[in-house]
Each structure stands twice: as C-alpha cells, then as structure tokens.
Amino acid sequence: MVETSLEEGVQNSNYDRQKELKAFDETNAGVKGLVDSGLAKIPRIFIDEEYKLERNNKNQDPGNSKTSIPIIDLTGVSEDSSLRREVVKKIGEACQKWGFFQIINHGIGVTTLDEMVDGTRKFHEQDSEVKKEIYSRDYTKFVNYNSNFNLYKAEVINWRDTLSCVMAPRQPHPEDLPPVCRDIMLEYSNRVMKLGETLCELMSEALGLKSSYLKDIGCAEGLFVLGHYFPVCPEPLLTLGTSSHTDSSFFTVLLQDQLGGLQVHHENQWVDVTPIHGALVINLGDMLQASFPLYLNLLI
Numbered sequence: 001m002v003e004t005s006l007e008e009g010v011q012n013s014n015y016d017r018q019k020e021l022k023a024f025d026e027t028n029a030g031v032k033g034l035v036d037s038g039l040a041k042i043p044r045i046f047i048d049e050e051y052k053l054e055r056n057n058k059n060q061d062p063g064n065s066k067t068s069i070p071i072i073d074l075t076g077v078s079e080d081s082s083l084r085r086e087v088v089k090k091i092g093e094a095c096q097k098w099g100f101f102q103i104i105n106h107g108i109g110v111t112t113l114d115e116m117v118d119g120t121r122k123f124h125e126q127d128s129e130v131k132k133e134i135y136s137r138d139y140t141k142f143v144n145y146n147s148n149f150n151l152y153k154a155e156v157i158n159w160r161d162t163l164s165c166v167m168a169p170r171q172p173h174p175e176d177l178p179p180v181c182r183d184i185m186l187e188y189s190n191r192v193m194k195l196g197e198t199l200c201e202l203m204s205e206a207l208g209l210k211s212s213y214l215k216d217i218g219c220a221e222g223l224f225v226l227g228h229y230f231p232v233c234p235e236p237l238l239t240l241g242t243s244s245h246t247d248s249s250f251f252t253v254l255l256q257d258q259l260g261g262l263q264v265h266h267e268n269q270w271v272d273v274t275p276i277h278g279a280l281v282i283n284l285g286d287m288l289q290a291s292f293p294l295y296l297n298l299l300i
Contacts, residue, residue, distance in 0.1 A: 015044065017044075017045060018152070020043060020044065020045050021045055021151055021152055021157075024043065024045065024147075024151075025137075025146075025147075025151060025152075028128075028131075028132040028135040029128045029131070029132065029135075030131075030135075030145075030146065030147040030161035031046075031147050031159055031160060031161050031231050032124055032125070032128070032161055032229065032231045033128055034231075035231040035232060035233075035234075036128065039234065040234050041234065041235060042159070042233065042234060042235045042238060042239060045157045046157050046158075046159055046238070046239045047238045047239060048156045048238065048239050048240055048243065050156070051156075051238075051239070051240055051243075067266070067269075067271050068271070068272075068273075068274060069094070069098055069100045069101055069102060069264060069266075069271065069273055069281070070090060070093070070094040070098060070100075070101040070102070071101070071102045071103075071104060071276070071279070072087060072090050072091060072094065072101050072102070072103050072104070073087075073103075073104050073105050074087060074103055074104070074105050074106045074107070074198070075105040077198070077202070078198070084202075084205075087202060088202055088205045088206050089206070091202050091203060091206050092206030092207075095203065095206065095284055095288075095289070098264070098266060099264075099283070099284045099289050100264045100266075100273070100281065100282065100283055100284070101281075101282050102273070102276060102279045102280065102281050102282070103279065103280050103282060104276065104278065104279045106195055106198075106280060107191070107194070107195060107198075108188075108191045108192070108195060108280070110277065110278040112184070112187060112188055112191060113188075113255055113278060113280075115184045115187075115188075116181075116184050116185070116188040116255060117255065117257050118184075119180065119181030119184040119185065119227075120163065120181060120227035120228075120229065121229065122180045122181060123145075123163055123178050123180050123181045123227065123229075124161055124163070124227075124229035124231075125229075126180055131145055134178070137149075137151075142165060142166045142172035142176055143163075143164070143165050143166075143172055143176050143177060143178075144163075144164045144165075145161070145162070145163050145164075146161070146162065147160065147161045147162070148160070148162075149162065149164070156240075156243050158239070158240055158241055158242055158243055159230060159231070159233050159239045159240065159241050160228050160229060160230050160231075160241045160242065161228075161229045161231070162226055162227065162228050162229070163178070163181075163226070163227040163229075164224065164225070164226050164227070165177065165185065165224070165225045165227075166222075166223075166224055166225075167185070167189040167193075167223040167224070167225050168189070168193055168221065168222055168223035169221045169222055171186075171189070174186065181227075185225065188225075189223055189225060192223060192253055193220070193223055195253070195280075196220050196223070196253070197215060197220045199251065199282065200214040200215045200219055200220045201214075201215065203251075203288070219250050219288075224249070228241070228242070230261075241261065244265070246285075246286055247283055247285045247286065248285055248286050248287065249285040249286075249287070250285050250287050250288050251282060251283060251284050251285050251288050252282070252283040252285060253280050253281075253282060254280065254281035254282070254283055255280060255281075256273070256275040256281065257275070258275050258277060259275075260272070260273070260274060260275045262275075262281065264283075
C-alpha cells in the first residue's frame with residue numbers, strides 16, 4: 001500500500017513532497033525495503049534534477065581516472081625517524097593540495113577491513129523486521145538505523161540506508177549493537193581509534209607543531225561510525241547514493257568496498273578514487289582543512 005501511494009504521488013499534479021517523505025519514513029524499512037518490494041521506478045523524492053542535468057551536459061567530465069589522490073605508505077612511521085619525516089611531508093602536501101589521501105600499511109589488517117564491510121552488508125541485508133527494531137531518528141541514541149539523516153530537510157534524498165553508531169568517547173554497551181555485526185564493529189572501532197591517534201600526531205607535525213598537539217586539544221577523542229548501504233537502483237541515472245558534500249568533522253576515515261564510486265573535487269574537476277584493497281581514504285573535515293593552507297609557511 002505504501003508503494004502505491006508513493007508512485008501515485010509522482011503522477012499527481014498536486015504533489016505533496018512532505019507526505020511522500022513521511023510515507024517512506026514510516027515504512028521503517030529504508031531504501032532496501034523499496035527494492036525488496038520490487039518497485040520498477042524510484043519515488044520522486046529520490047530524483048536528483050541537478051544530477052540529471054549534469055549527465056545530459058556533454059561537456060561534463062564524469063570523472064578523471066588519469067589523476068589520483070596521493071597514496072601514502074605508513075610502513076615504519078613509528079620506528080624510523082627519517083621515514084616519518086618523509087611521511088609527514090607527504091601528508092602535509094596532500095592535506096594542503098587535496099584534502100584527501102589514501103593510506104596503506106596503516107596497521108589495520110585486511111581481514112578486519114573485509115569483515116567490517118561484510119558485517120555492514122549483513123546488517124542491511126537481514127530481514128527488515130529485525131532492522132525495524134532500531135529504526136529511529138532520535139540521535140541522542142548511541143545506535144541508529146535509518147535512511148538519510150536529514151530526510152525532511154535535504155533538497156535531494158540519496159539512495160542509501162545507514163547504520164550509525166557513536167563508538168567514542170563512550171562506547172555503547174555491546175548488547176546495544178546489532179548482533180550480526182557487533183564483534184567486528186567493536187574490533188574495527190578500537191583499531192581505528194589507535195590509527196586516529198597516529199594520524200593526529202602526523203598531522204600535528206605537518207603543521208609544524210609538537211606531535212601531541214591535536215590529541216591534547218581533544219581531536220582524537222570521538223568516533224562516529226557510519227555503515228552506508230547502497231541497494232541496487234532500478235533507475236540509477238536519476239539519483240545518487242551520496243550527493244556532493246563536505247564533512248564537518250575533524251577528519252574522516254573512509255573504508256570503501258571494491259566496487260568504488262567515490263569521487264573527490266580537485267582543481268575544478270571530479271577525480272575518481274580507485275579503491276585499493278586494504279587501503280583507507282582519509283578525508284579532511286571542514287574544521288581541519290582550514291589549517292592547512294598555511295602549511296608551507298609553517299615549514300619555512
């Protein structure tokens with residue numbers, strides 16, 4: 001019944017967007033629920049008109065695969081001072097010129113990363129009745145599952161569902177985490193927290209500060225884990241899994257699956273980020289990115 005009302009809204013000249021948003025939200029089943037219902041056309045709330053215009057513009061570059069964000073190897077960064085200086089220099093340049101870089105040999109095993117991707121997929125692909133138990137827009141909770149955190153305010157709704165968990169500074173009780181991915185979320189989060197401390201040290205040094213500076217002012221205390229899921233879309237040319245945006249956080253550690261799809265904006269063009277198995281993408285948030293235009297001056 002909900003699917004019918006959504007599709008009828010597309011044809012109705014008196015289209016009520018808020019009503020359609022509410023009808024979708026009250027299914028408590030997210031985008032995956034729409035896909036499981038067998039719909040052939042996506043609801044109007046998901047159609048991205050700007051994206052459609054960009055795709056129809058023949059001069060629009062779909063993504064530059066010849067350019068790539070920097071890839072930085074962290075091997076030996078804690079043991080070899082000369083290697084560390086070289087890594088600090090590369091991170092500083094990547095932060096100043098790109099705001100993005102990939103890291104390899106970062107201390108988190110490939111098995112852990114693969115299990116985290118798999119655990120996220122298992123959560124989203126389990127029976128909808130199980131997921132509905134934690135479907136919520138109450139962000140005072142440590143654990144939430146929903147579709148589009150800004151569903152009722154965003155101009156464009158993305159084709160994705162998200163499991164979100166506040167993992168630090170105070171970790172949720174294990175029983176509050178979904179059983180299907182509980183263990184790997186705890187393991188992955190603990191390892192990312194350690195990696196975050198290392199990255200804060202390296203970025204502090206890149207800014208010409210003592211290595212503990214960013215950690216001392218609290219930049220390594222919090223961790224918010226988002227497990228996005230992008231179901232197969234029946235009309236992929238009309239919508240996006242994630243629209244263009246910036247992150248307000250200090251920095252983000254991105255774990256991609258091997259399908260790719262991530263692009264970054266660099267020098268007025270979109271650049272494809274080719275996934276590397278075992279690598280992590282580091283995205284400077286708005287708060288940190290403001291610091292790095294001064295990078296070269298700080299080192300002179």
